[in-house]
Amino acid sequence: MSGAGPTWTARLRDRAAxxxxxxxxxxxxxxxxxxxxxxxxxxxxxxxLIVALASGALLALEGPQWYHLSAKxxxxxxxxxxxxxxxxxxxxxxxxxxxxxxxxxxxxxxTWMTGAVAFLGSIGTAFTGYLVQSNFxxxxxxxxxxxxxxxxxxxxxxxxxxxxxxLLFHVVLFPLxxxxxxxxxxxxxxxxxxxxxxxxxxxxxxxG
Amino acid sequence: xxxxxxxxxxxxxxxxxxFVAALVAMVLLTVVLAxxxxxxxxxxxxxxxWATAAPADFTLTASTELAGTSATATxxxxxxxxxxxxxxxxxxxxxxxxxxxxxxxxxxxxxLRPLSTVRGDRPLRAALAVYRAAPPARRxxxxxAYATALDKAGGDPAKVARGGYGPVPLLIGRxxxxxxxxxxxxxxxxxxxxxxxxxxxxxxxxxxxxxxxQQARAEHLxxxxxxxxxxxxxxxxQAWLWLYTFWYQIPPFSTSDNADAWVWTLMMLLSLGLVLxxxxxxxxxxxxxxxxHRLIWRDHYRHQ
Numbered sequence: 001m002s003g004a005g006p007t008w009t010a011r012l013r014d015r016a017a018x019x020x021x022x023x024x025x026x027x028x029x030x031x032x033x034x035x036x037x038x039x040x041x042x043x044x045x046x047x048x049l050i051v052a053l054a055s056g057a058l059l060a061l062e063g064p065q066w067y068h069l070s071a072k073x074x075x076x077x078x079x080x081x082x083x084x085x086x087x088x089x090x091x092x093x094x095x096x097x098x099x100x101x102x103x104x105x106x107x108x109x110x111t112w113m114t115g116a117v118a119f120l121g122s123i124g125t126a127f128t129g130y131l132v133q134s135n136f137x138x139x140x141x142x143x144x145x146x147x148x149x150x151x152x153x154x155x156x157x158x159x160x161x162x163x164x165x166x167l168l169f170h171v172v173l174f175p176l177x178x179x180x181x182x183x184x185x186x187x188x189x190x191x192x193x194x195x196x197x198x199x200x201x202x203x204x205x206x207x208g
Numbered sequence: 209x210x211x212x213x214x215x216x217x218x219x220x221x222x223x224x225x226x227f228v229a230a231l232v233a234m235v236l237l238t239v240v241l242a243x244x245x246x247x248x249x250x251x252x253x254x255x256x257x258w259a260t261a262a263p264a265d266f267t268l269t270a271s272t273e274l275a276g277t278s279a280t281a282t283x284x285x286x287x288x289x290x291x292x293x294x295x296x297x298x299x300x301x302x303x304x305x306x307x308x309x310x311x312x313x314x315x316x317x318x319x320l321r322p323l324s325t326v327r328g329d330r331p332l333r334a335a336l337a338v339y340r341a342a343p344p345a346r347r348x349x350x351x352x353a354y355a356t357a358l359d360k361a362g363g364d365p366a367k368v369a370r371g372g373y374g375p376v377p378l379l380i381g382r383x384x385x386x387x388x389x390x391x392x393x394x395x396x397x398x399x400x401x402x403x404x405x406x407x408x409x410x411x412x413x414x415x416x417x418x419x420x421x422q423q424a425r426a427e428h429l430x431x432x433x434x435x436x437x438x439x440x441x442x443x444x445x446q447a448w449l450w451l452y453t454f455w456y457q458i459p460p461f462s463t464s465d466n467a468d469a470w471v472w473t474l475m476m477l478l479s480l481g482l483v484l485x486x487x488x489x490x491x492x493x494x495x496x497x498x499x500x501h502r503l504i505w506r507d508h509y510r511h512q
Contacts, residue, residue: 026224032217033508040230047230051238068249077249078242081443085241086234088448101504102495104486116483123448130446136250137440140424142407143415144431151295151468153302156286156309161412164405196214197505198496200512 025190034194038097041090042189048087049182053175055080056129060171064134084126095119103195111188118181125178128170131160142166250427250440253420255396255410259387262419264363269417270383271358273314274376275351278416280314287312287412295469302469310408315351318413319383322395332382335375342374350374431456451478 006014058076059067066073095115104112130141142160149155159165259266272278284293286309294303320339326332339347354373358380361367365377386392396409414420421430429435436453439445452475461467486492495501502509 028221028223029218030221031214032219033505034221035219035507036504038504040226043227043230044234047227047234048238050231051234055238068251074247074249075242078245078247079238081247082241082245083234083238085444085447086237092448097504099485100495100498100500102492102501104492109486112486113483116485120479120482123446126446126448133249135248135252135440136423136427137248137429137445139252139411139414140420140429140435143411143420144435148468148472150283150286150306151303151466152472153285153304153306156306159310159406159408161408162406167405193214197508198501200509 019191020187024193027190030194031196033197038093038101039194041094041097044090045087045094046182046186048083048090051083052080052087055083056171056175064132064167068134080129084129088122088126091119091122101195102198105195106192108188108192108195111185111192114181114185114188118178118185121174121178121181125170125174128166128174131166132163132170134163245443248439248441248443253414253423254390255387255392255414256390258414258417258419259384259392262417262422263384263388265417265419266363266387267365267380267384268355268358268363269413270319270380271351271355271376273318273413273416274320274379275348275355276315277352277355278314280312280412280416283312286310295466297466297469297473312409312412314413314416315347317399317409318396319379321399322386322392323379323382325391325395326382326386329382331378335378335382338375339379346374350376354380432462451475 055076059073059080062070062073062076067077068074098112098115127141127145131138131145145160146155149158149160158169255266269278273281276282280287282288282290282293284290285304285306288311289308291304294301296302320336323332323336339350342350350373353371354368354376357368357371357373358365361369365381368377383392386395393410396413397404397407399409424430424435425433427440428438429440431453434450434453434457436449437445437447452471455461455471455474456467461471464470481488481491
């Protein structure tokens with residue numbers, strides 16, 4: 001097929017190549033100021049997310065009742081629980097670190113926003129995980145959480161008493177949305193690079 | 209806008225190596241925590257368990273379901289059509305905006321329909337016939353009088369004072385028998401067919417009683433116990449909900465009938481604020497003012 005202008009494919013390829021040359025996508029050097037333990041928490045968050053996804057996939061392979069009935073399943077449930085706790089711990093440290101760096105500076109507003117929405121999406125994903133434990137804790141959380149959702153008129157659509165709906169939210173819908181947000185966030189980080197320090201500002205400056 | 213190229217010094221960096229190291233660290237830490245601490249799994253409470261372990265609470269709750277005075281019967285949207293029920297934001301009836309999309313008739317769904325599935329029980333069949341043949345006002349009077357008398361008797365049918373309760377005592381007694389045999393669990397779940405995943409009806413019935421909450425409070429899961437952040441046993445729960453649960457501990461939310469609606473709205477606004485931090489004057493300047501960044505980039509500033 002021939003045409004007057006470049007194909008959609010060529011345009012996408014050219015834009016992607018311009019935005020993400022290999023040395024930007026997989027850098028082997030960083031500005032000298034990137035030298036603090038706080039930077040580690042971003043990659044630790046990603047790593048914990050991968051462990052959570054992998055342990056969740058193992059639970060999915062054997063079905064939602066597996067961990068009640070087998071010691072192996074209960075152990076994998078433990079892996080899933082602790083990977084999620086670690087994920088949130090590292091993510092919150094990462095978030096506070098980025099806040100105190102004002103990491104939205106230099107055209108990085110969208111990087112902050114995708115990260116913040118991913119944080120909120122993670123809360124929703126974890127919440128549905130607690131609802132699908134099919135144990136006493138899940139019963140109690142469901143009967144309490146329904147009041148919050150019903151109070152703002154959305155309880156019939158986000159029906160925490162419907163185990164099937166919550167299971168699908170937890171293993172398909174929310175991870176999909178969260179996955180897109182995380183990939184988008186990481187690509188923005190790679191594109192914009194790591195935010196530089198404030199100029200040496202011992203003298204007061206006007207509000208930014 | 210692309211970031212201006214950093215004109216200062218660079219250092220060697222290995223992104224793949226860093227990622228692999230982080231992944232190995234997280235895997236090891238997760239395995240150690242799972243091996244050493246495990247995970248909680250207190251079994252769910254069935255209606256059978258409830259009716260057996262706390263018969264008085266079950267009986268009393270069942271009588272309020274029949275009388276239409278239970279929490280679910282008077283809940284409002286999305287379960288019942290009571291226009292006076294439901295939470296509000298000032299003049300806005302937000303809870304009603306969703307409509308009655310999960311209708312529940314507690315007398316019919318929790319008591320009468322399950323009992324009508326029982327076969328070979330002539331007294332029960334006769335009691336159901338009498339109850340259904342009575343005018344609605346008479347039914348309500350029987351059920352309400354029995355619920356009140358049961359409450360005074362601590363939920364024990366044997367201690368209920370004599371009165372005009374019609375067939376209600378027999379109906380409630382048979383419902384308890386059905387629940388203790390495990391039949392009620394299945395009937396409430398399979399109302400629309402055998403393949404069901406919606407536990408709304410058994411959970412609403414269970415949560416109308418006091419037993420579930422009593423068990424939850426013993427596990428420090430109550431709303432005024434910061435329960436949202438807790439788990440059964442001594443395990444950490446959703447600690448990241450600390451701000452959400454915080455509002456429930458303080459006035460005016462802790463004393464408001466509309467606390468859920470207010471707290472949800474407040475948290476939605478705060479969440480939006482978190483996303484929009486880069487655009488909010490004052491808030492976006494906090495990092496520079498606190499000077500914690502000088503700690504993060506101390507090497508950089510030291511070499512300037």
